[in-house]
Amino acid sequence: DTEVTQTPKHLVMGMTNKKSLKCEQHMGHRAMYWYKQKAKKPPELMFVYSYEKLSINESVPSRFSPECPNSSLLNLHLHALQPEDSALYLCASSQISGSGNTQYFGPGTRLTVL
Amino acid sequence: KNEVEQSPQNLTAQEGEFITINCSYSVGISALHWLQQHPGGGIVSLFMLSSGKKKHGRLIATINIQEKHSSLHITASHPRDSAVYICAVGAEETSGSRLTFGEGTQLTVNP
Numbered sequence: 001d002t003e004v005t006q007t008p009k010h011l012v013m014g015m016t017n018k019k020s021l022k023c024e025q026h027m028g029h030r031a032m033y034w035y036k037q038k039a040k041k042p043p044e045l046m047f048v049y050s051y052e053k054l055s056i057n058e059s060v061p062s063r064f065s066p067e068c069p070n071s072s073l074l075n076l077h078l079h080a081l082q083p084e085d086s087a088l089y090l091c092a093s094s095q096i097s098g099s100g101n102t103q104y105f106g107p108g109t110r111l112t113v114l
Numbered sequence: 115k116n117e118v119e120q121s122p123q124n125l126t127a128q129e130g131e132f133i134t135i136n137c138s139y140s141v142g143i144s145a146l147h148w149l150q151q152h153p154g155g156g157i158v159s160l161f162m163l164s165s166g167k168k169k170h171g172r173l174i175a176t177i178n179i180q181e182k183h184s185s186l187h188i189t190a191s192h193p194r195d196s197a198v199y200i201c202a203v204g205a206e207e208t209s210g211s212r213l214t215f216g217e218g219t220q221l222t223v224n225p
Contacts, residue, residue: 042200042215043157056212088155103147103213105157 003027004106006091012112015081021109023074023091032074033103034066035090043090049074050096081113117141120201120216127223133188135219137201140182147213148175148186149200157200160186191223 004025013019023032031050035043048056049068063085065077074091088108094101118139127133137146148160161168161175163184168175172191177184188195201216 037155040218042202042218045212048212058212090155090157092157102159102162104159105149107154107156110155 004091004093004104006089006106006109008109009107010110010112012114013078013081014114015083017081018077018079020078021076021089021091021111023076023093023106024072025093025104026072027093027104028071028095029093029104030071030096031094031101032068033092033094034074034076035092036085037088037090037108047076078111081111083113086111086113116217117214118201118203118216120199120219122219123217124220125222127191127221129192129223129225131191131223133191133195133221133223135186135199135201135221137184137186137216138182139184139201139203139214141203141214143182143203145204146177146184147202147204148184149202151198151200151218153197160199188221193223193225196222 007022033048034046036046037043045058046060047066052068052071063080067075088110090108091106092103094103121136145162145164147162149157150160151157160173163175163177172189174187186199198218198220200218202213204213
């Protein structure tokens with residue numbers, strides 16, 4: 001199984017809502033990543049978890065809160081988002097963090113903030 | 115100047131043509147990745163390179179570490195190859211955990 005799954009596929013939320021994005025992999029990978037991608041732009045790294053611990057936070061606003069409850073699951077909790085946060089949110093995983101490891105990407109969650 | 119530069123930004127080809135996409139980078143790297151993104155959004159990792167050349171089906175990727183340059187070639191291109199191709203490098207200084215992405219090359223292959 002070389003698949004990273006993400007739910008939901010699409011999400012529309014208001015600025016006062018609280019929602020969560022979910023990412024799951026069963027490849028035994030110990031590094032998991034959240035990326036944000038705006039239209040016609042490359043992905044931007046948000047967070048990296050290595051062995052279930054947050055290892056990189058790219059100065060992401062606190063309205064985005066990541067969580068890695070176990071080695072297979074990665075969540076991104078959203079609260080009080082702004083319309084400019086509308087984007088495709090991609091999750092990825094790799095065996096461990098580091099360049100010698102291929103990252104496997106999920107299909108993404110397309111988020112619209114009204 | 116971006117740390118990772120791709121060219122061309124847009125490329126239109128006829129089915130069957132040989133295609134080359136180039137990537138130049140300015141930082142020390144531990145690995146270079148070529149990724150493919152179809153309009154639906156999902157990203158597929160095509161290659162990871164730290165030296166030499168790799169081939170998978172009709173796709174070939176090469177890297178020249180001294181010149182800090184990589185190329186992705188597609189032989190006998192097909193309309194299903196139409197996608198955005200992204201070059202990304204894992205910087206040595208972060209042990210590659212942080213990928214720096216190029217802006218991508220939009221490839222359209224016409225039948």
